[in-house]
Amino acid sequence: MEINFDFIDSAHVGRPRDEIRNTDFKARKFNSFWQAAEETPRCRAFMVVHHTPQDNARGLEKGKIIGNNVNQLRWKIKS
Numbered sequence: 001m002e003i004n005f006d007f008i009d010s011a012h013v014g015r016p017r018d019e020i021r022n023t024d025f026k027a028r029k030f031n032s033f034w035q036a037a038e039e040t041p042r043c044r045a046f047m048v049v050h051h052t053p054q055d056n057a058r059g060l061e062k063g064k065i066i067g068n069n070v071n072q073l074r075w076k077i078k079s
Helices: 033-046 053-071
Strands: 004-009 028-032
Touching: 004 033, 028 033, 033 053
Parallel strands: none
Antiparallel strands: 004 028
16 A cells, blocks of 8 residues: 655755766655655666666565555554
């Protein structure tokens, strides 16, 4: 089950411009963790990182299992 959760990834904001790839590092807005997860393999493909489509599909599959397990945890709130 995908849970919508808007968030902004600003982990790379402030990094120097990548002159080789002609790109700036900007904040990225996502509507869910799944949306961010699906974008990751595409970005890695553009960067020519050594991953095949099968690797990416298996990674997303396992990531979904892990995410579902985390969502089922009973979190304790400390007061």
